[in-house]
Amino acid sequence: MENFNGRKRVEAGDLCERRNGRGVDLNRNWSVDWGKKEKDYDPYEENPGIAPFSEPESQIMRKLAISFEPHIWVNVHSGMKALFMPYDHKNTTPDGLPLQRMKSLLEEVNQLHCEKRCVIGSGGGSVGYFAHGTATDFMYDVVRVPLAFTFEIYGDATAASNDCFKMFNPTDRDSYNTVLEDWSAAFFTVFKLGPHQLGEIQSKASVVKLDKLVSIDEYLDGYLMERRNRYGKKMEVLELGMQEIRTYYRLFLLSSVLLLCMFCSRISKTKTKGSRPIVSAIPL
Numbered sequence: 001m002e003n004f005n006g007r008k009r010v011e012a013g014d015l016c017e018r019r020n021g022r023g024v025d026l027n028r029n030w031s032v033d034w035g036k037k038e039k040d041y042d043p044y045e046e047n048p049g050i051a052p053f054s055e056p057e058s059q060i061m062r063k064l065a066i067s068f069e070p071h072i073w074v075n076v077h078s079g080m081k082a083l084f085m086p087y088d089h090k091n092t093t094p095d096g097l098p099l100q101r102m103k104s105l106l107e108e109v110n111q112l113h114c115e116k117r118c119v120i121g122s123g124g125g126s127v128g129y130f131a132h133g134t135a136t137d138f139m140y141d142v143v144r145v146p147l148a149f150t151f152e153i154y155g156d157a158t159a160a161s162n163d164c165f166k167m168f169n170p171t172d173r174d175s176y177n178t179v180l181e182d183w184s185a186a187f188f189t190v191f192k193l194g195p196h197q198l199g200e201i202q203s204k205a206s207v208v209k210l211d212k213l214v215s216i217d218e219y220l221d222g223y224l225m226e227r228r229n230r231y232g233k234k235m236e237v238l239e240l241g242m243q244e245i246r247t248y249y250r251l252f253l254l255s256s257v258l259l260l261c262m263f264c265s266r267i268s269k270t271k272t273k274g275s276r277p278i279v280s281a282i283p284l
Helices: 004-011 056-068 096-113 135-141 164-166 173-198 216-226 242-272
Strands: 073-079 080-083 120-121 149-154
Touching: 056 135, 073 135, 073 173, 080 096, 096 120, 096 149, 096 173, 135 149, 149 173
Parallel strands: 073 149, 080 120
Antiparallel strands: 080 149
16 A cells, blocks of 8 residues: 555545545655646645655656566556546647557456546646646656556535535445456456557467566676666665665674674673682781
């Protein structure tokens, strides 16, 4: 879970809360067109932070995305039923082949799982407002994810503006099961058709490229730190696991040294307390 502190606020009863524990909207904290404020800007709702990636949650997600090099990104929201492609910060979509790929896939998902009732288009052109500094725009423009989407999977237009739970969540078991089944199937469709849209998987069985396999020794010896992405560009990688191992090892060594010093000091004090002055029995 990315926004753990925000989740705790919601579970405590603040059902309209969308920010993290520091009051920042994490879906406005990314670098693409960060910080731009529209006329209807609400600082409480859309606080983008003091700088792009000022929040640890968005920093972690950025590192994961860059190290993983995904071909498909889906940012799941609720509030309406829609299938969005970039961009969120302007009323345009990508041009040419990228647009054809994404639109074709979304139309298939709309027909199979949304009964053709989902809105398809750019987030900025379909929602009614522009969102600046979003994750989906960063994934498409910076990470270069070829299929980057935002799915709005549920919305109750009859809900009162302050009834966020009803507005964004199904409130009965049948509706909940329907949403769960429809959108779970939609994701499988995306995973099945997405690679075909990219032309990377043919109908024949794919062949594993042996030169892509990496041994655990190479991995631990810094393979991730030296690799390049599929565009030949040096990339920032996720080193959190190795950093934690090194940190724990150093703490272990430090604690061992401190314990050894305390033990030696205690032995020294015990010897001092137990010793007696030597008195000569021979008169001088």
